[in-house]
Amino acid sequence: MIKNFFKLISSEFQLMLRGSIFSFVLYCLLIISCAIFSLSLKHESMGINAPLSFLYIMIFFISLFKVEKIYSLEFDEAKLHQYILSPFSLEIIVFVKNMMIYLNLIIFFFIFSPLILIILNIDLIYLLKINILLALSLLSIVFIASMTASITISKNNRLSLTSILTLPLFVPILIFSMAITDLIDFNTGKMYLFFLAYFLLNLAFSPLLTSFALKKLSV
Amino acid sequence: MIEVNNLSFARGNTLIYKNINFKVQPGELLLVKGANGAGKTTLLSNIVNFIDPLKGSITYNGSEIDNHTASQSFLYISETNFAHDSMTLNQNIEYWLSIHNVKFDKHIKEKSVNYFFQQLNLDKKFYQLSFGQKKKLQLLLLMLVNKPVWILDDPLSGLDDRTIINVNTLFEKKLENKGIIILTSHQNITLNNYKTLKLE
């Protein structure tokens, strides 16, 4: 069982690598939109808040797209049948997939972040801080997005845009991200702690609810 | 033994079928027949506990089927394909074997691949295969995963004559080993004695 689990993880990793072309396209879109954003505001002195908020919103949409794409590809009905009948519980499979999506997104962000910061006129001394913050908040975003994706991809769903309706669920993370942009110079680790706590909360809930929704709604 | 009593199922507000009764003993094969849309696939997914029935009960060896028993003893092959398009055949086989927690044995794998495919390059991408070959890859699980009950949704569609004979031989062997097979098909199968259930 353990051996097969590691085999599963390595296969998922390979699958993730194959899907990274899509992430690359998404990040190209991110860079283009960042360029448009700072080009259109080139006469204003923006400070750090506005570009960082923009970056947050774009990253949020990117992860939403990515998660939904992966879920609709890899949790279609036939695959789901096999997953449900496998000795591994669906929660574990969902968790592994989520972690792989997260890894994919965050590695691309690490690669692209200097470029993005330069485009957005953000000082590079913030590079490390922004990377850590995004790495922490992206965890929760991916896990919440997996829940909404599992509702959205259901074949019985007439409005396939339901994920837009579940946007309010992302608000805590966005509120805190915005609060962080106010406090980018802070020294306390309070905010980091919040992200970790919120992630643990999602970790407890999200695979359960996601797999439940997949089982009930997509089969 | 799989026993179905008074089974009815409704999707939303449309009744798919009602009051279905049958029994399948070990070593027996049940062929579910019916027109398109008669609820064959739904009946199968009802048995595997993917969906809850409206009324009635389904038992396996005397106990109600839940997710745990289903994953322990049922092998379900759906009509649509489950393999990952972007992976090669070899990777696909390994992936689904690890999902089913099967110990990987190169020898057995080669034997079963040869049984179905004769000569085939396993490093081909999955999307390069033809429809029939994709179907065969699904049926490969029958040889590699060892579970007492097979539930097969239209396993014979799109296969060539030779493979159909091969699959029928597989069925015979399974029945000899006291396995249970429930399948839907529009083709006739060549076994000597089997039960049929007709859905209206």
Add this chain to the structure above:
Amino acid sequence: MFAITPNILSNFMNSLSRYIILLSVLLISVAIFLIIFIENDYYQGISFKIMFIHVPTAWLSLAIFLVMGISSIIGLIFKSPTAFIVSRSLSPIGLIMSIIVLVTGSIWGNLTWGAYWVWDARLTSMLILAFIYLGHILLLYSFEHFQKADFAASILAIIGLVNLPIVKFSVDWWTTLHQGSSVLRIGGPSMTNDYLITLFVSFFGIFMLTIFWFSNIFYIIVEKRKIERSILLND
């Protein structure tokens, strides 16, 4: 406890509903009387009387969401149809309550703060609550089959239930313009007694109205299901 079928609950509430509506009309008319004759606030003048609608509806919209979330959890765990129908019939009421809160609140805010809307934490969390209600309703009607819709919507309700306290608690991290709680706080209420009595009378009036409304929606859903089911099984 989970043996309560939708039928039993519906009949029970239906038998009580005429008393409930009577009580509600009585309480609301008393509340209107009290609101008209109560003296104005020294600082805010007549505008503060909006409070007697604003505060009860705010409490109710939160309470309704709590009940919805809990009944969704019960429904998912015990597969109880009653719990699903409860949350299904509560969400439109909750949506209307939260819209009333937002509208009265922004009128009041314009009169006292001079702005219809500020991005304060409390206001934001109430807006998000309204969005979650909206999402819940739309999710209920975006599925072909009501069983699947119930499952999807209850998952949304549970996630919302977890997230709402977090949104609320995030408010405290910002400096907030909205006044703190005046009734439910340590050291007793900070209002005078006649205000408090008026508030509670109007709260119970609206509460009874909510229950009446809820029992009606519940009854309609149950009867509709019964008819559909009987058609289904007799075909």
